[in-house]
Amino acid sequence: xxxxxxxxxxxxxxxxxxxxxxxxxxxxxxxxxxxxxxxxxxxxxxxxxxxxxxxxxxxxxxxxxxxxxxxxxxxxxxxxxxxxxxxxxxxxxxxxxxxxxxxxxxxxxxxxxxxxxxxxxxxxxxxxxxxxxxxxxxxxxxxxxxxxxxxxxxxxxxxxxxxxxxxxxxxxxxxxxxxxxxxxxxxxxxxxxxxxxxxxxxxxxxxxxxxxxxxxxxxxxxxxxxxxxxxxxxxxxxxxxxxxxxxxxxxxxxxxxxxxxxxxxxxxxxxxxxxxxxxxxxxxxxx
Amino acid sequence: xxxxxxxxxxxxxxxxxxxxxxxxxxxxxxxxxxxxxxxxxxxxxxxxxxxxxxxxxxxxxxxxxxxxxxxxxxxxxxxxxxxxxxxxxxxxxxxxxxxxxxxxxxxxxxxxxxxxxxxxxxxxxxxxxxxxxxxxxxxxxxxxxxxxxxxxxxxxxxxxxxxxxxxxxxxxxxxxxxxxxxxxxxxxxxxxxxxxxxxxxxxxxxxxxxxxxxxxxxxxxxxxxxxxxxxxxxxxxxxxxxxxxxxxxxxxxxxxxxxxxxxxxxxxxxxxxxxxxxxxxxxxxxxxxxxxxxxxxxxxxxxxxxxxxxxxxxxxxxxxxxxxxxxxxxxxxxxxxxxxxxxxxxxxxxxx
Numbered sequence: 001x002x003x004x005x006x007x008x009x010x011x012x013x014x015x016x017x018x019x020x021x022x023x024x025x026x027x028x029x030x031x032x033x034x035x036x037x038x039x040x041x042x043x044x045x046x047x048x049x050x051x052x053x054x055x056x057x058x059x060x061x062x063x064x065x066x067x068x069x070x071x072x073x074x075x076x077x078x079x080x081x082x083x084x085x086x087x088x089x090x091x092x093x094x095x096x097x098x099x100x101x102x103x104x105x106x107x108x109x110x111x112x113x114x115x116x117x118x119x120x121x122x123x124x125x126x127x128x129x130x131x132x133x134x135x136x137x138x139x140x141x142x143x144x145x146x147x148x149x150x151x152x153x154x155x156x157x158x159x160x161x162x163x164x165x166x167x168x169x170x171x172x173x174x175x176x177x178x179x180x181x182x183x184x185x186x187x188x189x190x191x192x193x194x195x196x197x198x199x200x201x202x203x204x205x206x207x208x209x210x211x212x213x214x215x216x217x218x219x220x221x222x223x224x225x226x227x228x229x230x231x232x233x234x235x236x237x238x239x240x241x242x243x244x245x246x247x248x249x250x251x252x253x254x255x256x257x258x259x260x261x262x263x264x265x266x267x268x269x270x271x272x273x274x275x276x277x278x279x280x281x282x283x284x285x286x287x
Numbered sequence: 288x289x290x291x292x293x294x295x296x297x298x299x300x301x302x303x304x305x306x307x308x309x310x311x312x313x314x315x316x317x318x319x320x321x322x323x324x325x326x327x328x329x330x331x332x333x334x335x336x337x338x339x340x341x342x343x344x345x346x347x348x349x350x351x352x353x354x355x356x357x358x359x360x361x362x363x364x365x366x367x368x369x370x371x372x373x374x375x376x377x378x379x380x381x382x383x384x385x386x387x388x389x390x391x392x393x394x395x396x397x398x399x400x401x402x403x404x405x406x407x408x409x410x411x412x413x414x415x416x417x418x419x420x421x422x423x424x425x426x427x428x429x430x431x432x433x434x435x436x437x438x439x440x441x442x443x444x445x446x447x448x449x450x451x452x453x454x455x456x457x458x459x460x461x462x463x464x465x466x467x468x469x470x471x472x473x474x475x476x477x478x479x480x481x482x483x484x485x486x487x488x489x490x491x492x493x494x495x496x497x498x499x500x501x502x503x504x505x506x507x508x509x510x511x512x513x514x515x516x517x518x519x520x521x522x523x524x525x526x527x528x529x530x531x532x533x534x535x536x537x538x539x540x541x542x543x544x545x546x547x548x549x550x551x552x553x554x555x556x557x558x559x560x561x562x563x564x565x566x567x568x569x570x571x572x573x574x575x576x577x578x579x580x581x582x583x584x585x586x587x588x589x590x591x592x593x594x595x596x597x598x599x600x601x602x603x604x605x606x607x608x609x610x611x612x613x614x615x616x617x618x619x620x621x622x623x624x625x626x627x628x629x630x631x632x633x634x635x636x637x638x639x
Binding site: 178180181183184185186187188189190191194198199202203 | 338339340359360361363365366367369370371373374375376377386387390391434435438444
């Protein structure tokens with residue numbers, strides 16, 4: 001029999017062991033790799049030196065790529081907020097009596113492989129794709145727009161992928177707001193819009209915050225979307241890691257790049273958490 | 288001028304569900320009016336129509352003589368207190384109480400003065416900087432009351448404000464709420480399903496059932512002179528005896544109870560004539576118990592429920608009908624199977 005104080009660890013052990021083996025160990029390997037030396041013949045030599053870190057850290061190209069990645073991630077996150085919030089509001093407030101069905105529809109696309117769904121955008125945005133055909137057909141444009149293989153198509157694909165995550169987070173938050181709070185604000189003299197500003201929006205911020213963080217992290221770490229929908233000038237950090245490790249077989253540099261992305265995201269999440277913990281207090285008050 | 292008048296108000300949720308059906312109601316200035324009824328009787332919908340949170344399908348809502356149907360909620364100048372307090376969890380107590388004043392363009396200093404005054408009225412000074420979650424349920428309800436009163440509303444609307452509190456606190460808040468209301472003199476509409484609250488607090492009790500008003504009157508009136516079986520059974524513990532009218536005379540109406548005997552009744556909800564089948568209401572606490580052979584109805588004790596200060600008896604009459612009797616105990620409780628005589632004063636019976 002397991003002693004009571006160890007029982008939580010016992011119950012958590014499958015999860016902890018898989019996390020350790022599948023996540024922690026590879027990250028440690030990467031960490032170790034980042035100090036290895038890459039010989040002229042392409043061989044990796046075990047070593048402990050900071051040459052890779054200094055080379056990568058001193059190369060403005062990588063910093064530019066990191067900035068670009070975060071910029072595109074931020075743009076998609078903001079678009080997800082703007083598109084997702086009204087949708088979530090509708091879901092939370094509509095009088096449709098089968099909300100489970102609506103939520104089911106929201107996640108229906110997840111039944112199809114992410115890669116196939118991403119490929120589908122090529123048919124939508126391509127030179128002879130749906131959008132261009134329609135626009136050409138009704139005569140708004142006379143030659144196809146370049147909608148594919150640029151930042152626009154990457155943002156499109158990312159928003160499409162992330163939107164359900166944003167919507168569900170905001171929905172849960174909005175659904176948990178006591179409707180009497182809104183009635184109370186109305187009786188105290190608020191118009192519907194003022195009520196939204198004073199009560200509904202502040203109380204849904206935790207959901208919006210959580211959804212945004214999730215969207216941002218998902219976007220910044222994404223690989224398939226920029227790979228399939230991005231152009232040659234699309235600077236997505238995951239692409240650089242792929243280039244380094246798979247194309248150039250340069251594991252030490254790839255390791256440094258991986259850790260660089262991981263650490264930057266870690267810092268962003270930590271800063272964000274500090275900032276958002278205020279809203280968590282709101283959430284506990286709302287109960 | 289009357290604070291609120293409802294003229295033939297109807298609210299349908301669908302063609303089949305009529306929440307409020309053609310109701311007329313008047314709340315005089317300064318009065319405490321209670322809408323009492325079981326859940327689903329339309330009392331909350333009626334309150335929400337006064338507030339503007341529901342729109343009547345038919346009829347007029349008048350507040351201080353002005354028709355309010357098309358006036359949006361935020362222009363109605365009403366104070367409303369909700370069952371679950373509905374304090375803004377993300378705002379301090381000060382900001383909660385000041386909320387209504389802020390939207391009435393009251394100056395900063397004036398707001399500060401009036402918030403302080405409101406918190407004094409509900410006897411919670413000094414909590415301005417706290418958040419609602421840091422206060423107990425009773426304190427939160429006081430803040431909700433302060434928030435509703437600080438705007439000096441034309442009408443105070445209370446939607447079951449006490450039912451989320453535990454029993455002791457509920458009684459305390461009931462007294463306090465009534466005192467504050469009397470002191471400020473604001474016309475109040477109070478919704479509850481608790482007959483005790485309704486009888487103790489109200490100037491006027493409106494008993495509602497299935498979207499209709501069953502009876503409206505002072506607490507003693509609805510209790511002593513129920514107009515229907517519903518009202519009699521909803522308020523207090525009432526017995527209903529099936530009877531036949533034998534004779535209508537100036538000193539009362541005598542009715543035949545079959546095998547149980549006869550009874551003299553001095554009060555009737557409607558005119559009756561001999562031979563008519565009626566029901567006689569007898570309040571459980573108004574039956575006096577005497578040793579057998581002292582006149583009145585003879586009965587046997589069929590069930591005893593000992594409650595300490597009181598006893599609740601089921602008295603079986605010849606013919607099998609049972610009467611509930613509530614007696615405060617000075618001596619020992621009666622025993623099962625004991626024969627007794629039930630004395631019922633004609634003034635305490637009423638024909639429906």
